[in-house]
Amino acid sequence: MTETAAIPPEALAARLDRPVVLVGLMGAGKSCVGRRLALRLGLPFLDADTEFENAAGCTIADYFARHGEPAFREGERKVIARLLDGPRCVLATGGGAYCDPETRRAIKAKAVSVWLRADLDLLVKRTAGRDHRPLLAQDDPRKVLARLMDARYPVYAEADIVVDSGDEPPDHTANKVLAALAALLEKP
Numbered sequence: 001m002t003e004t005a006a007i008p009p010e011a012l013a014a015r016l017d018r019p020v021v022l023v024g025l026m027g028a029g030k031s032c033v034g035r036r037l038a039l040r041l042g043l044p045f046l047d048a049d050t051e052f053e054n055a056a057g058c059t060i061a062d063y064f065a066r067h068g069e070p071a072f073r074e075g076e077r078k079v080i081a082r083l084l085d086g087p088r089c090v091l092a093t094g095g096g097a098y099c100d101p102e103t104r105r106a107i108k109a110k111a112v113s114v115w116l117r118a119d120l121d122l123l124v125k126r127t128a129g130r131d132h133r134p135l136l137a138q139d140d141p142r143k144v145l146a147r148l149m150d151a152r153y154p155v156y157a158e159a160d161i162v163v164d165s166g167d168e169p170p171d172h173t174a175n176k177v178l179a180a181l182a183a184l185l186e187k188p
Contacts, residue, residue, distance in 0.1 A: 027126035038090035115159035
């Protein structure tokens with residue numbers, strides 16, 4: 001895949017009639033790449049985790065500890081549904097959001113989904129030393145990420161676009177996403 005879009009980002013943004021939703025495991029680069037992508041497309045960037053924390057009035061880790069994962073997933077589902085009904089944007093979702101069938105259906109119906117796929121070593125490197133990820137606090141992070149990859153990668157593969165996120169500058173990955181979006185929009 002080429003690194004630059006066949007159409008200038010401004011023209012590409014004009015042709016997008018829906019949000020662009022980034023999915024993938026923690027550490028894949030959804031927020032970092034998403035910010036750059038939004039800037040190039042001239043669209044707002046939203047992070048579903050940040051939006052959830054604003055709505056809940058506490059961190060995700062605190063919410064997880066108090067209410068558990070099922071309650072968190074329910075709240076996350078509501079937040080993402082609200083964001084999908086808002087203005088066009090680039091939306092970075094939490095790692096488990098797309099695995100929720102209801103959230104996945106909403107994203108498929110109302111957005112273009114982009115899976116940022118990364119290998120295990122890169123995910124471990126990018127998430128090392130961060131204590132705001134409740135799932136990684138439960139066991140050895142490498143083992144947790146490997147289990148999550150096994151469970152979630154087949155679901156992420158349902159995304160409209162798959163872009164490999166490597167150990168490269170986020171701008172490079174954002175260029176790959178722009179090229180993939182352009183190719184998708186050029187399909188008859």
